[in-house]
Amino acid sequence: MTSNSTRRGVLAMAAGMCCFVANDALVKHVSESLPSSQLIFIRGVFATLLLVVICHGMGATSRLRALGDGKVLMRAGFDAFATMVYLTSLFHLPIANATAINMATPLVITLMAVVVLHEKVGLGRWLAIATGFVGVLMIVQPTGAAFNAYSLLCLSGTFLHACRDLTTRAIHRDIPSILITLSTAVAVTLLAGAWGLTQDWEAVSARQFALLAGASVFLSGGYFLLTVAMRAGEMSVIAPFRYAGLLFALFLGYVVWGDVPNALAWGGIALLVAAGLYVLHSRA
Template identity: 40%
Template sequence: MPLTPNLRGALFMSLSMAGFTFNDIIIKFLSTGINMGQIIFLRGAVATVLIFLLARHRGALRPLRMLADRWVALRVVGEIGGTVTFIIALSHIPIATASAILQALPLAVTMGAALFLAEPVGWRRWLAILVGFAGVMIIVRPGTEAFSPYSLLVVGTVLFATLRDIATRKIHAAIPSLFLSTVTAAAVSISGLFIVAPLGGWRPVDAGQFGLVAAAGCLLLVGYQFIIMSMREGEISFVAPFRYTSFIWAVLLGYLVFGDVPDNWMIIGGFVVVGSGLYTLYREQVRQGQEIAARAPARPTP
């Protein structure tokens, strides 16, 4: 029995989140033997080559002068900041904890769009955003023995990723996504070189380690490709909630690979954040439905 477009979209979104999470698992595994700056550089180099080849195959390459735009620059800054903060944090805290905090990203993007792009956000969604951020505080638990300052780096990742996503909305449609991704991946890769020395200097990389770094770069491409396919297959309202399967992947793989068992507070906080995000998606669909109904011509009365 063939899958419906919505179910295919949901499957593709789940596979995308799996790709990203497996990438994170590899990065965390390598962090004990390789400088994190090296990982960012090497993984970024592999990803850049792969995305460049895909962009060239699809005719998406453009002259670099098209990138002379402040929104492009802000997007690159957001991508670099998000990558560096997340990868450094990932080497010090459980992957499930990092993933749970990252689930606040849709809430942060909604808030940023309201504050900086003047997008309408009703009181229900503002309340959901506040509840979601309270969930993040439950996970981070500042002032307790369970608190790790590296958790705040993931909060920084959310802020940088919000900057990236808001800037992306403002970039001119004439700049192809693959071209933008190629340039961004190259910039992120180069940024890794600047933090190699502060993080302890370059260490020898053997063939096995480089193979894992290359696999992480391939998984990034898989994640990005499947997320595009998911949005093209199914309705966003149906597909988007499956983005939160990354939290399930992180808990499962963190336990299987590293033996990490999330405590009750982390699980509670994670579900508070995810629940708030799902409610925000629901209210966005309600708002869009109301706008469509308001624009529809009134039926003549018989």
């Protein structure tokens, strides 16, 4: 049976991915009228301020010195560069292709967990993870026509995301997860600000500010939940549940935009759910 710690990690991972999808939906809307670096920076400022308030409320501000911990800084760096690399590739790829490539992160994590953390993964779990990835491909239905240098750049972003998650596991457990979350928000904001120096900035309306503030709430929640998930239980069990974000994206797409999956996508959903349930309840 799966330990309580692993179960908490699975729930945190699934909820965190849903938060990221909600954030992406808001940012996608704002990106139609603002430069990407500018909106990421503004969203990052909101997220950082929010997290500082939360840290203070949780009594964690007395331990801000922990932000200088080497592993915390390393994780924040991995996350910041992974964000920018992924977004850069996304600007030049169909979103389905970029999403499919990024969803390879659990497979990369599993491979790295075996090599670095010496976790044992049985054949059944390997097959379940592979089946889940096939389900993802059936849902997003990428085409090979757009596989180019930017696809390789996106793949490097997937590797950076895996490095981020592995680094999370190495951070001392005495350091509060909320501080690790704050470090990520600060790193992404600073990098976006530096990127913004190369672009022209535009006037921001009150509505755009409000949408970005809302996105920052979901982003902060996603950061925190992902940190909690990657510090709990067996990584090779928890990692595949980032696929939950795709299920939520399908639901959100139907409710907001009226998008209905075709037969192939529904088949992928079935594989995804079946593989996830197997991984959760097995110790293969």
